[in-house]
Amino acid sequence: MTTSIQEIPAAQLLDVRELSCTEKHGRIFARYDALAVGECFVLCNTHDPQPLRGKFEGLFPAGFGWEYLQEGPDWLIRITKLRDQGPSGLAGEEGCACSH
Numbered sequence: 001m002t003t004s005i006q007e008i009p010a011a012q013l014l015d016v017r018e019l020s021c022t023e024k025h026g027r028i029f030a031r032y033d034a035l036a037v038g039e040c041f042v043l044c045n046t047h048d049p050q051p052l053r054g055k056f057e058g059l060f061p062a063g064f065g066w067e068y069l070q071e072g073p074d075w076l077i078r079i080t081k082l083r084d085q086g087p088s089g090l091a092g093e094e095g096c097a098c099s100h
Contacts, residue, residue: 037081048071059090
């Protein structure tokens with residue numbers, strides 16, 4: 001499972017470690033919305049984004065893949081679009097349910 005950030009192609013990486021919590025989810029959903037079915041990106045975050053995963057589960061049931069590549073100190077998660085279920089409607093959204 002352990003993959004380092006250096007092994008991820010730059011075009012696939014979405015590094016949100018330096019973004020404020022209020023910016024992260026909007027950027028992540030914008031990236032997901034832009035994917036074609038079968039495409040993926042790798043999210044790099046400072047913590048396990050469980051609230052984000054919950055949003056994905058609510059919006060895209062059985063429509064996305066979530067694979068942990070590295071668990072801390074920086075978290076790498078491959079997010080894949082498995083089915084087209086329309087846009088999230090959250091691209092550019094501000095706000096975050098996490099406590100980080």
